[in-house]
Amino acid sequence: MRLHRNLTFAVIDSIRDIFNEGVYADKAVEKALKRDKRWGARDRKFVAETIYDIVRWNRLYAEIAEVKAPYDRDNIWRLFSVWCILRGIALPDWNQVGDVPERKIKGRFDELSRTRKFRESIPDWMDEMCAKELGEELWTKEIAALNVQANVILRTNTLNVSKEILKKKLHAENVVTEFVPNHPDALILPERANVFKTEAFHNGFFEVQDASSQLVAAYLDVKPGMKVIDTCAGAGGKTLHLSALMENKGQIIAMDIYESKLRKLKVRA
Secondary structure: OOOOHHHHHHHHHHHHHHHHHOOOHHHHHHHHOOOOOOOOHHHHHHHHHHHHHHHHOHHHHHHHHOOOOOOOHHHHHHHHHHHHHHOOOOOOOOOOOOOOOHHHHHHHHHHHOOOHHHHOOOOHHHHHHHHHHHOHHHHHHHHHHHOOOOOOEEEEOOOOOOHHHHHHHHHHOOOOOEEOOOOOOEEEOOOOOOHHHOHHHHOOOEEEOOHHHHHHHHHOOOOOOOEEEEOOOOOOHHHHHHHHHOOOOOEEEEOOOOHHHHHHHHHHO
């Protein structure tokens, strides 16, 4: 794999924004993907997945690179270099890269991977608390599972379409989906795809929502005409699900301490 400057610099700038400026990772990715309209699907995938990878494994990479937040520019390039080495990506001969001790990086990775808090890239307090609460064996399995990339799950907007018809419409747009047992409105993608570009999404036929999150609104057993308060609505995934279950009849008050999330909910609604 050959690294391209404009893609790499988009990643570097995003990592700076996330760890130094407190920007949410999804917002940083969204901003990065708007930098160049000429980028193709592979370019956009590289930028998004690399940013999320470095965020997900930040503690491990920072330990290997021997850097601490807030990161200066050189620190971020060291993090990126660790990411490249561990994925077998050849580093380019750029001034920003500098000398990278490849053997030392691989050695540190092997050494740190023997310790759960580094291997799973989590803070000490979380590792200690969860091991105490769940036990060593269960916590080891749980945190490993949490670090696996999530599946893409869709929630059918039953106000507009049935799950069966949505499946057919997506198939017509070359997006393959499957039903999810015991989740009445869910469809899962066996292979990842950019579902936000589909006509079905722009017609309001579905939202992306984790399967377990879809069970929450159903558990509340809401009925049309009720008044419901969602006190920690965020960007409103469950709020919108409640609306569908209430058949758009009644009142839902969505609340959150972050105004930016509620603005996103307005757009989604």
